[in-house]
Amino acid sequence: MAYTLEINGQSHEVDLPGEVPLLWVLRDTLGMTGTKFGCGVAACGACTVHIDGVAVQSCQTTLETVDGPVTTIEGLGTPGAMSAIQRAWVEHDVAQCGYCQSGQIMQAAALLAETPDPTDDEIDAAMWGNLCRCGTYPRIRAAIHTAAKTIQAEG
Missing domain, CATH: 1.10.150.120 ([2Fe-2S]-binding domain)
Structure with a gap:
């Protein structure tokens, strides 16, 4: 199924099953490797991203449950300047x-x-x-x- 995600202010369309974790969409499909895989069970926080401003563990957030704009470490700050x-x-x-x-x-x-x-x-x-x-x-x-x-x- 195709999903459209807003990530770091840009629209991305991905054609993946809804149960795929957001972490793997970011890393493997979109090449945004700043978000890290740590434990895979939302116990370490290495994969933390924001969805609509709320911190979530992307390893346990499925593609089908993403319900707002996503911000990753790559989207924090402004282009060329750190937050x-x-x-x-x-x-x-x-x-x-x-x-x-x-x-x-x-x-x-x-x-x-x-x-x-x-x-x-x-x-x-x-x-x-x-x-x-x-x-x-x-x-x-x-x-x-x-x-x-x-x-x-x-x-």
Whole structure:
């Protein structure tokens, strides 16, 4: 069956079965490899994307259930310029191996869209489902606070 998806502001038509996970549509069909495969059971957060502004795990979101515009890590920010959260990630040298970071950033961006000045407890609650094997959680939290301040200053 053919599905039309809006991804990062562009329309994409894919002819795939509805039960195909969005993760594989993004990676294998459309070549958007910034969204990572981690566990396949929505337990690690590496595959986090936004659907209509809400953070979801694309490994467990089927093509037939996508009901709004999709934003991936490739669509965060503007062409040629990083978003405030991406700049904060660099400033705080968050990435170690880097594998989980696109999911971490997408989850953090959703948090900041909903809670512009989160507390440590709010950050921990929002980020709990995004695992980092390298343990960069303190730098992630610091980067989120920096991004929140930057967004407020630029607002």
